[in-house]
Amino acid sequence: MYNKKVMDHxxxxxxxxxxxxxxxxxxxxxxxxxxxxxxxxxRDDRVEDAKFKTFGCAAxxxxxxxxxxxxxxxxxxxxxxxxxxxxxxxLEGLPPGKLECSVLSxxxxxxxxxxxxxxxGLGALPEQT
Amino acid sequence: xxxxxxxxxxxAATTFTKPEVFEAMxxxxxxxxxxxxxxxxIGREGKEAVETAREQLAKALGASPEEIYFTSGxxxxxxxxxxGTAFARRKKGKHIITTPIEHHAVLYPCKxxxxxxxxxxxxxxxxxxxxDPAEVEAAIRDDTIxxxxxxxxxxxxxxxxxxxxGEIAREHEIPFHTDAVQxxxxxxxxxxxxxxxxxxxxxxxxxxxxxxxxxxLYLREGIEIDNYMHGGSQERKKRAGTENVAxxxxxxxxxxxxxGNLEKHNEKMKRLRDRLLKGVLKISDCRLNGHPEKCLSNxxxxxxxxxxxxxxxxxxxxxxxxxxxxxxxxxxxxxxxxVLRAIGxxxxxxxxxxxxxxxxxxxxEDIDYVLEVLPETVEKLRVMSPxxxxxxxCKK
Numbered sequence: 023m024y025n026k027k028v029m030d031h032x033x034x035x036x037x038x039x040x041x042x043x044x045x046x047x048x049x050x051x052x053x054x055x056x057x058x059x060x061x062x063x064x065r066d067d068r069v070e071d072a073k074f075k076t077f078g079c080a081a082x083x084x085x086x087x088x089x090x091x092x093x094x095x096x097x098x099x100x101x102x103x104x105x106x107x108x109x110x111x112x113l114e115g116l117p118p119g120k121l122e123c124s125v126l127s128x129x130x131x132x133x134x135x136x137x138x139x140x141x142x143g144l145g146a147l148p149e150q151t
Numbered sequence: 152x153x154x155x156x157x158x159x160x161x162x163a164a165t166t167f168t169k170p171e172v173f174e175a176m177x178x179x180x181x182x183x184x185x186x187x188x189x190x191x192x193i194g195r196e197g198k199e200a201v202e203t204a205r206e207q208l209a210k211a212l213g214a215s216p217e218e219i220y221f222t223s224g225x226x227x228x229x230x231x232x233x234x235g236t237a238f239a240r241r242k243k244g245k246h247i248i249t250t251p252i253e254h255h256a257v258l259y260p261c262k263x264x265x266x267x268x269x270x271x272x273x274x275x276x277x278x279x280x281x282x283d284p285a286e287v288e289a290a291i292r293d294d295t296i297x298x299x300x301x302x303x304x305x306x307x308x309x310x311x312x313x314x315x316x317g318e319i320a321r322e323h324e325i326p327f328h329t330d331a332v333q334x335x336x337x338x339x340x341x342x343x344x345x346x347x348x349x350x351x352x353x354x355x356x357x358x359x360x361x362x363x364x365x366x367x368l369y370l371r372e373g374i375e376i377d378n379y380m381h382g383g384s385q386e387r388k389k390r391a392g393t394e395n396v397a398x399x400x401x402x403x404x405x406x407x408x409x410x411g412n413l414e415k416h417n418e419k420m421k422r423l424r425d426r427l428l429k430g431v432l433k434i435s436d437c438r439l440n441g442h443p444e445k446c447l448s449n450x451x452x453x454x455x456x457x458x459x460x461x462x463x464x465x466x467x468x469x470x471x472x473x474x475x476x477x478x479x480x481x482x483x484x485x486x487x488x489x490v491l492r493a494i495g496x497x498x499x500x501x502x503x504x505x506x507x508x509x510x511x512x513x514x515x516e517d518i519d520y521v522l523e524v525l526p527e528t529v530e531k532l533r534v535m536s537p538x539x540x541x542x543x544x545c546k547k
Contacts, residue, residue, distance in 0.1 A: 029469075032462070035535065057537060057538070075537035076535055077459060077536045077537055077538055078459050078462070080465050083462060
């Protein structure tokens with residue numbers, strides 16, 4: 023059902039945990055009960071560090087792991103522009119019906135970036151629909 | 152961590168085919184390949200083998216061979232019993248009574264019948280998954296034409312009060328069907344005595360160490376039922392289609408072994424089950440689903456808070472342990488197990504369920520291994536969970 027890359031990120035997730043001095047914390051959930059919390063350490067408009075905590079299936083955990091890997095070192099703009107398709111592609115595909123688990127990671131990253139922006143006195147960026 | 156083992160603990164899903172069963176089947180896949188409807192000798196050999204298996208099955212069920220019909224498995228048997236009875240009796244009424252914890256092989260035919268103008272009552276169950284016979288009686292209407300309650304639940308193992316329900320059905324002259332797929336080889340059945348009020352009973356060979364693709368419907372003599380398969384005149388004109396001779400022979404042998412060894416099997420299952428249960432319940436924030444006593448000897452179903460079942464199942468699989476979950480994510484369905492929801496578990500708890508079903512091939516060493524791997528795996532997932540706060544975990 024899951025390919026080797028997904029299983030690798032599920033069994034050996036990267037960036038699990040919390041960042042104590044995170045300056046952007048966001049969360050997202052879906053109707054299936056999957057829930058992701060993301061912690062960002064942002065410095066000079068870049069994601070210096072990213073960690074996550076996820077309750078969910080293998081796809082949700084692997085997506086969280088991959089998404090945090092993909093945004094580390096990126097500018098906030100680049101991190102904001104990460105799509106769930108980018109995450110799924112980096113995982114070399116997710117089974118049908120599991121793509122929405124990758125949406126969770128994008129939503130949680132957006133939530134964290136917007137929390138950071140609010141703290142900086144900047145307005146929240148709107149979600150593109 | 153000791154050496155990685157392969158531990159199969161999903162016997163409610165399927166069992167391995169016993170070597171004796173396979174040996175019995177082999178000649179009917181090779182030299183005795185004749186069509187049992189043919190008149191020449193290799194056809195007659197097939198026919199004789201089918202009738203021998205029918206006798207084996209009838210003996211195991213305490214029934215008459217004339218009341219045994221071979222089908223392709225539990226799903227066909229359930230579908231036939233439910234739709235066949237509904238259509239045969241629709242002039243008498245349109246009301247069917249069942250439960251919300253039935254296997255989909257019962258629930259989906261009932262849902263289909265609703266689209267055909269039938270009215271289905273789904274009886275409530277308690278937190279153990281037990282049906283109250285008084286609720287059965289209260290649900291009966293003048294136009295009730297069928298009652299279907301499973302013998303034992305496939306997810307949580309709870310054994311239903313079939314005899315009491317059967318008595319009610321008989322008093323009201325309503326045909327009573329039970330899905331006994333999980334029961335064979337665990338509970339001794341006597342259709343003419345103990346289960347005297349059960350009119351239709353479904354079983355499937357691969358649940359008791361026989362081959363897949365073969366099952367049977369016990370149909371009490373005189374029960375009005377439409378044919379489900381139409382075609383040839385096999386199975387006394389009630390179930391068309393060339394007989395799966397090798398499968399039928401395998402079923403016959405499997406049921407002979409399963410019922411001949413039942414007491415010893417149950418004793419072993421209960422010993423292993425009790426040890427596993429005791430060990431798993433040491434994990435914090437874990438609960439047993441299903442009835443602690445009125446339960447199949449080999450079934451355990453747990454819920455672990457703060458984690459999701461599919462993740463647990465896959466991590467256990469990586470460690471060589473085959474199990475099952477009622478998690479929505481594993482099934483691709485948007486809802487967690489209908490059984491766990493029906494017994495009142497909130498979705499977030501139902502999501503973290505794990506079913507371990509023991510079988511003949513399990514040993515004390517398997518239990519040791521599961522008790523070593525499972526707590527570590529639960530902890531690994533909990534560390535990832537945003538809901539889990541170790542300081543709040545219930546210490547047992």
